[in-house]
Amino acid sequence: MADFFTNVLFVQLINGLFIAAGIYLVASGLSLVFGVLGILNFAHGSFYMYGAFFVFTYVGFTVGDFWPALIIAPLAVVVLGVVMEVVFLRPIYKSDPLYQLLLTYALVLIFGDLVKIIYGAENLSVSRPEGFESTVTVLGSQFPSYQMFVLLPAGFLTVLGLYLFLNRTNIGRTVRAATQDREMIGALGVNVRLLYTGVFAVGAFLGGLGGAVLAPMGALYPGMDFDVIIEVFLVVVLGGLGSMAGTALGAIIYGELKSFGILWVPELESVFIYVLMAVVLVARPQGLLGKKVEGGH
Amino acid sequence: MATSQDSSQDGAGAMSQTQGALRDPVLWGFLVALVLLFWTPELIIYMEWADFWIIFLTEAFIWSLFAVAFNLLMGYGGLISFGQAAYLGIGGYTAGLLLKYLVWMNFYVALVAAPVGGAIAALVIGYFCIRRTHIYFAILTLAFGHIVYLIAFKWYDFTGGDNGLIGIPVPEWIKDPTFANYYKFVLVICLVSIYLLWRIVNSPFGKTLTAIRENEVRADFVGIDVQRHKLYAFMIAGAFSGLAGALIMINERSVYPDLAHWTQSTQVLLMSLLGGVYTFFGPVVGAFLLLTMDADITQNYPEIWQLFLGGTLVLILFALPGGIVGFIQERDENAADDMAVRMAKLMAQFSRKSWYFFLGAVGFTLFFSILQAPDSWWISEDWDFELLSLITWGMLPRSILQLVVGVAIMWWLLRGIRSYQPLHRWLLLAFSVLSLFLHVYLETPLSGLLLVFLWVVYSFYCLFEADTRQAFSQGVEVTAKDVAGEAAE
Numbered sequence: 001m002a003d004f005f006t007n008v009l010f011v012q013l014i015n016g017l018f019i020a021a022g023i024y025l026v027a028s029g030l031s032l033v034f035g036v037l038g039i040l041n042f043a044h045g046s047f048y049m050y051g052a053f054f055v056f057t058y059v060g061f062t063v064g065d066f067w068p069a070l071i072i073a074p075l076a077v078v079v080l081g082v083v084m085e086v087v088f089l090r091p092i093y094k095s096d097p098l099y100q101l102l103l104t105y106a107l108v109l110i111f112g113d114l115v116k117i118i119y120g121a122e123n124l125s126v127s128r129p130e131g132f133e134s135t136v137t138v139l140g141s142q143f144p145s146y147q148m149f150v151l152l153p154a155g156f157l158t159v160l161g162l163y164l165f166l167n168r169t170n171i172g173r174t175v176r177a178a179t180q181d182r183e184m185i186g187a188l189g190v191n192v193r194l195l196y197t198g199v200f201a202v203g204a205f206l207g208g209l210g211g212a213v214l215a216p217m218g219a220l221y222p223g224m225d226f227d228v229i230i231e232v233f234l235v236v237v238l239g240g241l242g243s244m245a246g247t248a249l250g251a252i253i254y255g256e257l258k259s260f261g262i263l264w265v266p267e268l269e270s271v272f273i274y275v276l277m278a279v280v281l282v283a284r285p286q287g288l289l290g291k292k293v294e295g296g297h
Numbered sequence: 298m299a300t301s302q303d304s305s306q307d308g309a310g311a312m313s314q315t316q317g318a319l320r321d322p323v324l325w326g327f328l329v330a331l332v333l334l335f336w337t338p339e340l341i342i343y344m345e346w347a348d349f350w351i352i353f354l355t356e357a358f359i360w361s362l363f364a365v366a367f368n369l370l371m372g373y374g375g376l377i378s379f380g381q382a383a384y385l386g387i388g389g390y391t392a393g394l395l396l397k398y399l400v401w402m403n404f405y406v407a408l409v410a411a412p413v414g415g416a417i418a419a420l421v422i423g424y425f426c427i428r429r430t431h432i433y434f435a436i437l438t439l440a441f442g443h444i445v446y447l448i449a450f451k452w453y454d455f456t457g458g459d460n461g462l463i464g465i466p467v468p469e470w471i472k473d474p475t476f477a478n479y480y481k482f483v484l485v486i487c488l489v490s491i492y493l494l495w496r497i498v499n500s501p502f503g504k505t506l507t508a509i510r511e512n513e514v515r516a517d518f519v520g521i522d523v524q525r526h527k528l529y530a531f532m533i534a535g536a537f538s539g540l541a542g543a544l545i546m547i548n549e550r551s552v553y554p555d556l557a558h559w560t561q562s563t564q565v566l567l568m569s570l571l572g573g574v575y576t577f578f579g580p581v582v583g584a585f586l587l588l589t590m591d592a593d594i595t596q597n598y599p600e601i602w603q604l605f606l607g608g609t610l611v612l613i614l615f616a617l618p619g620g621i622v623g624f625i626q627e628r629d630e631n632a633a634d635d636m637a638v639r640m641a642k643l644m645a646q647f648s649r650k651s652w653y654f655f656l657g658a659v660g661f662t663l664f665f666s667i668l669q670a671p672d673s674w675w676i677s678e679d680w681d682f683e684l685l686s687l688i689t690w691g692m693l694p695r696s697i698l699q700l701v702v703g704v705a706i707m708w709w710l711l712r713g714i715r716s717y718q719p720l721h722r723w724l725l726l727a728f729s730v731l732s733l734f735l736h737v738y739l740e741t742p743l744s745g746l747l748l749v750f751l752w753v754v755y756s757f758y759c760l761f762e763a764d765t766r767q768a769f770s771q772g773v774e775v776t777a778k779d780v781a782g783e784a785a786e
């Protein structure tokens with residue numbers, strides 16, 4: 001019995017946390033951007049994809065070292081994100097939310113084909129950095145050391161960093177104020193345009209970082225943007241759109257459910273999360289930690 | 298297409314509760330379209346590429362039905378579904394599985410089962426989706442659409458996974474070599490279904506749905522059960538999408554998970570936006586336009602299809618929010634204006650839009666010509682200094698000539714029309730038709746041709762409008778100065 005607990009349940013628990021950390025890295029950026037700008041950015045999945053592909057380019061062709069790439073790739077994505085925000089999103093902040101949604105959706109299509117044109121349609125892969133190829137033994141079970149020492153800390157540090165940034169710094173307080181009342185903070189002398197661009201850049205950075213960190217763990221292919229954005233949507237809807245704590249909770253639930261789902265019913269592992277989301281929607285439409293919404297928005 | 302559009306205009310105003318269905322001009326429009334289109338295969342059977350055209354029209358009508366059903370949600374209900382292809386897939390798989398696994402299954406019963414399956418799936422999925430609006434609704438439909446795709450893709454024992462279901466038995470009469478039988482079958486089903494949808498959006502139910510789109514809270518206050526109406530709309534759209542899916546399945550005699558893929562949802566979204574979401578027949582125009590562009594582009598450049606879709610979507614959102622049919626029908630009706638000012642505004646608008654159409658047609662043609670024959674930029678080798686043989690000219694000189702001559706003629710014509718010379722009205726109509734013939738002669742890419750065709754429709758629509766006709770017959774003398782003065786006051 002002890003064997004069952006350590007070998008199976010413990011392993012799945014930690015594996016679930018790996019999945020959660022990965023999805024949180026991507027989802028936090030989306031949730032942050034939605035909370036402040038009020039725009040649900042479909043193209044966030046594209047940031048994730050570009051982050052991964054930039055890592056590939058950097059590791060494969062330029063320097064060949066993984067660690068600088070892990071920072072440079074998200075920064076390259078930030079440039080992309082800022083250009084997108086200034087050119088496409090600025091003119092439409094005041095329009096209908098559905099219009100904004102359609103615009104970011106259009107950008108997904110454009111970004112997706114650009115990757116196909118630049119990198120080709122084949123699957124690519126990034127090898128794990130030196131020293132992290134093997135496994136590590138924790139409590140008698142073996143785990144891949146990359147997930148244990150890079151992915152999990154990255155997810156944890158992002159949660160912590162975002163928490164400290166939003167609650168302990170002045171800029172963070174301004175950002176939180178912007179989620180409450182945009183016009184008011186504009187009237188108080190905050191440069192809202194710059195703030196929006198900045199928040200969007202942070203969101204793009206997180207998306208790119210997610211892609212970069214996850215790149216060595218799976219194949220890179222055009223279309224990975226769309227696969228991830230649906231999972232991210234599930235997570236943020238589950239936790240509550242715009243709520244950072246909710247996103248973290250949603251990510252953990254998602255990861256554990258997926259991890260234990262594979263154990264029980266391998267074919268239907270992806271169905272569980274949909275069932276849970278349906279239940280949450282009926283019982284608590286605003287998401288687990290979301291604020292109560294009025295007027296149906 | 299033109300017939301039904303024109304009649305829709307008259308119909309919208311004249312429709313009232315007391316009129317019987319037989320006096321509905323739209324019904325007659327549909328019947329005329331049905332009769333005309335029904336004999337198309339016989340007309341074009343001796344043409345080159347007759348098969349291609351018949352298959353193309355078959356697909357275009359199926360997609361039109363799908364787009365109109367989708368637009369019931371988007372245009373009339375204000376609910377953007379990002380996963381409408383799920384019902385396409387469910388319809389296709391329902392009919393496909395029934396025909397494949399139940400030997401005794403009747404073909405028509407399976408066909409009827411498809412919309413029923415679509416409606417039931419929409420009931421279940423809609424039950425969750427309609428609880429939230431706007432952004433959440435979009436996310437949820439996307440997520441549920443994706444799970445339908447995943448089930449079709451992964452459940453090998455039942456759906457055949459990514460191999461799909463192949464070799465689905467269909468009656469012998471569908472398998473005729475000219476494809477004409479199936480075309481007629483699809484035509485009848487699609488036109489009847491689109492007419493049913495037309496009745497639905499003009500029924501009290503449809504009006505209620507529009508009221509909910511405009512202001513949900515108020516609709517709730519006056520006692521409308523908002524959730525229930527939305528759910529019904531979702532189910533109706535799901536049912537007709539399912540029917541379209543079954544028709545696609547029968548056309549290919551096989552069904553793959555790709556039918557439920559999100560790219561199909563994107564296409565139908567774009568069709569509605571391109572044609573115009575706030576018009577009933579817009580999605581039909583959008584479906585024809587997008588499929589022609591698909592045929593144009595994927596022939597040579599399949600890898601940039603999504604790039605093109607995305608670019609078009611951005612362009613529509615920024616430049617053409619009402620879609621093409623919305624653009625054609627748009628009117629600036631300010632009740633405070635007197636007759637002369639209204640006429641002047643109408644004419645100014647007409648000339649402005651004509652310019653857009655003209656430039657759009659030239660630009661489109663150039664773009665696609667470059668895509669299709671990237672080498673013949675300048676003058677082709679067998680030109681031989683034959684001035685009139687335009688076909689042998691390269692892209693660039695031809696387009697420059699088109700542009701220079703066209704701009705000169707348009708400028709002269711539109712100058713005249715502002716001072717209400719009846720002659721100019723006829724000349725302008727002739728000019729739009731002439732350019733259509735020119736494009737046919739030049740074997741312009743299909744999309745360019747369709748755009749020029751829409752230009753002709755636009756010219757006829759505008760210049761035979763009651764208002765405009767009246768202006769010409771009275772010969773009102775209004776110049777641009779008067780309008781400017783009026784606006785300044």
